[in-house]
Amino acid sequence: MAVAELTSPTVAYTHTPTRLHSSSQLSLSSTHLSFRLRRSFRPQNTRITCSVDQVQAPVAVETKKSTDKSDCFGVFCQTYDLRAEEETKSWKKLINIAVSGAAGMISNHLLFKLASGEVFGPNQPIALKLLGSERSFQALEGVAMELEDSLYPLLREVSIGINPYEVFEDAEWALLIGAKPRGPGMERADLLDINGQIFAEQGKALNAVASRNVKVIVVGNPCNTNALICLKNAPNIPAKNFHALTRLDENRAKCQLALKAGVFYDKVSNVTIWGNHSTTQVPDFLNARINGLPVKEVIKDHKWLEEEFTEMVQKRGGLLIQKWGRSSAASTAVSIADAIKSLITPTPEGDWFSSGVYTNGNPYGIAEGLVFSMPCRSKGDGDYELVKDVIFDDYLLKKITKTEAELLAEKRCVAHLTGEGIAFCDLPEDTMLPGEM
Numbered sequence: 001m002a003v004a005e006l007t008s009p010t011v012a013y014t015h016t017p018t019r020l021h022s023s024s025q026l027s028l029s030s031t032h033l034s035f036r037l038r039r040s041f042r043p044q045n046t047r048i049t050c051s052v053d054q055v056q057a058p059v060a061v062e063t064k065k066s067t068d069k070s071d072c073f074g075v076f077c078q079t080y081d082l083r084a085e086e087e088t089k090s091w092k093k094l095i096n097i098a099v100s101g102a103a104g105m106i107s108n109h110l111l112f113k114l115a116s117g118e119v120f121g122p123n124q125p126i127a128l129k130l131l132g133s134e135r136s137f138q139a140l141e142g143v144a145m146e147l148e149d150s151l152y153p154l155l156r157e158v159s160i161g162i163n164p165y166e167v168f169e170d171a172e173w174a175l176l177i178g179a180k181p182r183g184p185g186m187e188r189a190d191l192l193d194i195n196g197q198i199f200a201e202q203g204k205a206l207n208a209v210a211s212r213n214v215k216v217i218v219v220g221n222p223c224n225t226n227a228l229i230c231l232k233n234a235p236n237i238p239a240k241n242f243h244a245l246t247r248l249d250e251n252r253a254k255c256q257l258a259l260k261a262g263v264f265y266d267k268v269s270n271v272t273i274w275g276n277h278s279t280t281q282v283p284d285f286l287n288a289r290i291n292g293l294p295v296k297e298v299i300k301d302h303k304w305l306e307e308e309f310t311e312m313v314q315k316r317g318g319l320l321i322q323k324w325g326r327s328s329a330a331s332t333a334v335s336i337a338d339a340i341k342s343l344i345t346p347t348p349e350g351d352w353f354s355s356g357v358y359t360n361g362n363p364y365g366i367a368e369g370l371v372f373s374m375p376c377r378s379k380g381d382g383d384y385e386l387v388k389d390v391i392f393d394d395y396l397l398k399k400i401t402k403t404e405a406e407l408l409a410e411k412r413c414v415a416h417l418t419g420e421g422i423a424f425c426d427l428p429e430d431t432m433l434p435g436e437m
């Protein structure tokens with residue numbers, strides 16, 4: 001392992017332009033000031049100096065095995081002691097956020113939100129660990145370059161890589177976005193299998209190297225069953241920590257209810273999406289509220305609620321693809337940010353949010369062992385509890401049974417990936433992602 005050692009009271013580091021060995025490192029452990037240079041290109045004669053009153057004499061320190069790490073990128077290979085600068089003294093401890101599909105469209109919106117501080121807050125420095133593939137590696141470098149050029153103060157580290165066992169190391173959040181889109185003529189069972197394999201692998205990697213309390217949000221479709229596969233392959237991480245993103249569906253439902261009621265969308269609350277992120281999902285208008293009143297008291301056209309509203313939310317993703325020629329990216333990124341914020345800030349009194357979570361001991365009688373969207377509340381500690389005071393009627397129960405049946409069929413279809421035996425695929429005919437219609 002190559003470790004640069006400096007002993008003079010004035011620190012000066014110069015090196016010639018090479019692609020450095022992945023473990024090259026100069027570190028000042030006594031002050032936590034470190035310049036970490038791992039397999040990054042740096043400009044000719046890079047010179048970094050610090051005066052003696054800023055730092056003590058540096059000592060070289062042993063680093064973790066370089067092969068355990070993804071590559072830090074460009075300017076982010078330098079890290080500084082946050083306590084050394086007045087402005088950063090009040091900041092929290094750096095958190096590691098891993099993002100897969102990092103060169104994709106959703107990530108292209110999300111990463112900049114994360115880096116700006118609008119998700120984790122203005123005093124929360126972050127490290128972004130970006131997972132791509134050989135196919136997308138150049139694009140990933142492009143993303144990292146744009147992050148460099150954005151000069152975000154809170155963004156202290158960016159690393160990129162194609163091996164989940166490296167990229168997920170010590171991740172405290174894992175936002176799993178990368179997935180293969182369903183191509184023409186591809187059976188849904190094939191999609192479940194192809195993407196399921198990605199999520200089985202990523203579950204294993206999280207299990208091996210991520211923080212034991214990592215929070216995982218699965219976005220790549222079919223996200224509920226991918227999340228189930230992921231958590232089944234990560235037995236050392238609490239199943240409760242895995243989420244499938246249904247917040248976009250909740251946001252879409254709120255928007256349509258607001259439009260119909262003639263109110264601004266901040267007046268709509270208590271919206272649950274039940275079940276699968278697919279066209280069987282159930283946007284619950286029975287428990288939802290507008291200006292604190294039950295939706296059915298405000299919107300008297302109940303036929304609209306049961307038919308048009310429900311179908312509009314279920315198929316919103318498909319309509320958007322028809323208009324845009326590609327699936328929702330910006331609004332999905334916003335909804336991922338919303339989903340994270342809902343877990344790290346206390347839920348407003350009386351309200352809740354939707355997330356696809358593991359049905360382990362759920363109070364609604366939904367089949368156990370599924371990732372099913374349900375109403376959740378959080379104290380803001382990253383954890384959540386299920387909301388108990390919700391009501392059901394025959395319409396709602398019938399719809400929930402349909403989406404439950406679909407998820408049970410998806411589960412049977414991926415039994416080979418969850419350790420539950422031999423897969424048997426009998427998916428309902430009309431099983432579709434929101435983007436397929």
Ligand SMILES: NC(=O)C1=CN([C@@H]2O[C@H](COP(=O)(O)OP(=O)(O)OC[C@H]3O[C@@H](n4cnc5c(N)ncnc54)[C@H](OP(=O)(O)O)[C@@H]3O)[C@@H](O)[C@H]2O)C=CC1
Nearest residue numbers: 101103104105106132133136178179180219220221245248
């Ligand atoms: N839950 C939700 O509410 C929503 C979910 N989605 C889903 O999010 C996912 C990402 O969408 P978006 O960012 O727009 O898609 P993009 O196609 O823009 O990017 C996704 C990334 O997935 C990776 N990918 C593509 N093919 C494969 C493959 N065969 N194996 C592994 N990874 C692959 C690629 O990264 P790389 O080459 O680096 O692997 C690509 O950069 C999709 O599955 C989409 O259906 C979209 C909207 C809403």
Ligand SMILES: O=C([O-])CC(=O)C(=O)O
Nearest residue numbers: 317327328433434435436
């Ligand atoms: O099917 C897709 O990729 C798009 C999707 O999930 C959505 O817009 O809700």
